[in-house]
Amino acid sequence: MSLSLRSRSAWIMAGLGFVSGLPLMLTITTLRQYLVELGTPTTLIGLTANIGLAYTFKFLWSPLLDHVAPPFGLSRFGSRRGWMLAMQPLLVAAILGLAFSASAATAMAAAALIALASATQDIAIDAWRIESFPDDDQGLATAIYVWGYRIAMLVASGGVLAMVGVVGWKAALVLVAAIAGLGPVVMLIAAEPQHPPSLPQPAAGLLARMRDAVLDPLREFVGRPGGWLVLGFVLTFNLGENFAGIMLTPLYRFLGFSRDIVAGTSVFSLVGTLAGIAAGGALVAAIGLRRALIATGFGQTAAMALYVVLAGSPGDTALLTTTVLTEAFVQGLATASFLAYLSSLCARQFTATQYALLTSLAVVASHTLGGLSGALAEAVGFQAFYSLSLLAALPAMGLMLLILHRFPQNGAE
Secondary structure, three states: OOOOOOOHHHHHHHHHHHHHHHHHHHOOHHHHHHHHHOOOOHHHHHHHHHHHHHHHOHHHOHHHHHHOOOOOOHHHHOHHHHHHHHHHHHHHHHHHHHHOOOOHHHHHHHHHHHHHHHHHHHHHHHHHHHHHOOHHHHHHHHHHHHHHHHHHHHHHHHHHHHHHHHHOHHHHHHHHHHHHOOHHHHHHHOOOOOOOOOOOOOOOOHHHHHHHHHHHHHHHHHOOOOHHHHHHHHHHOOHHHHHHHHOHHHHHHHOOOOHHHHHHHHHHHHHHHHHHHHHHHHHHHHHOHHHHHHHHHHHHHHHOHHHHHHHOOOOOHHHHHHHHHHHHHHHHHHHHHHHHHHHHHOOHHHHHHHHHHHHHHHHHHHHHHHHHHHHHHHHHOHHHHHHHHHHHOHHHHHHHHHHHHHOOOOOOO
C-alpha cells in the first residue's frame, strides 16, 4: 500500500490512530480527574497505574490474533479488521459503564474493562500498520498514526474536562462513547493487509499451540545479537516519563490549578505533540533512525527537569504552559523515533506477537512500579519525586548507546 500525506491510506492510518487513542486517556488523566473530584486519596489514585496492566500483558494473548479467527463471524472481514471490529461493542459498553459509575470502585472497574478491550484492539491495529506498509514507509505511517492518536487523547482528556463544566461528567462521557461507536466505519474502509499465513500448527492441543505461538516469537527475538539488551532498553525507555505522568493530576491540584486551567493546557499539549511527531518523522528521514533515537531520547530526558521547577512554582500558569508545550514536543520527537525503532525490530512472521511484546515491555514498569508513585510522592514531596523520575530515565539512555554501538544490526539500520 502506497503512503503519502494526501493519500487515502494516510487518512485511514490517522483514523485508526484516533480509534486507538480515544480509550487510553479515559483510563488515565480523565479517570484521575474524576477521582480527584470525588475526594479520592492520592495513594489510591496512584494505584490507577495498575489499570494499565492490560497494555503490559497484552503480549500474552496477542498470539490469538495471529492464529485464531475473529469471533462472531467477523472473520469475513479478515483477521486484522475482524479483531478490531470485535472489540468495538465492548469498548462502547465499558465507556458507558464509566459514564454511569457512582463510586471510585465502579469507575476503576469500568476503566479496567476499557483498558482490556483497548489493548486487544491495539494489537490488531499495530499489526495492520506494520503489515500494510513497506519498511521505508513505517516512519511516516507511525507519525500519521500518532497524530490521530494524540488528537483522540485531547478529545478524551481536555475535551471531556471542558465539557464536564457545561454538561457534567455523565453526559460528557456518553458523548465519548458515541464517538467511539464510529470506529467500525474506519475499520470497514481499511483494506485487510496481506500478511504471512499462520505457521503450521502441530497435532497438539490448543494450550500447546498457544504456548508455541508465544515462545517461538520470543525465542526468535532473544536469539538475535544483543536481543536481551534490546528488551532491557525497551523496558526502561519510558520509565521516568511514565512514572512522572501518573502524578500530574495530583501535582496540578497541589499547585492550585483549576480544572479549567488544566483543560486549557490540553491544546498546548496537542500542538506540541503534533509538531514533535512531525519533526520526529522528518528527523528520522534526515539523519537516520540511530541518530534520531539518540537525540530525541536525551532530549526527552532533559525536558523532564521542567517538572522539577514547576513543582516548586505554585500558581505559575505561564510556567505550566511552557512545561506542557515543551514536554509534549520532545515527547512527540521521542515517540516517533521509538515506535519506528520497535517496528524495525519485528519479524514479519511474528508481527502481532513481537510488536505487542515490545510495546507491553515499554509500559510494564509504569503499570507495576507506577502503582507506588502516589505513596512515594506523599513521602518525599513533588519536587523530589520529579527529580527521582528524571534520574530513572538515565539507565535506558546508557543501554541505548551500548546497543546502537555494539549491535547496530538489531533494528535501526
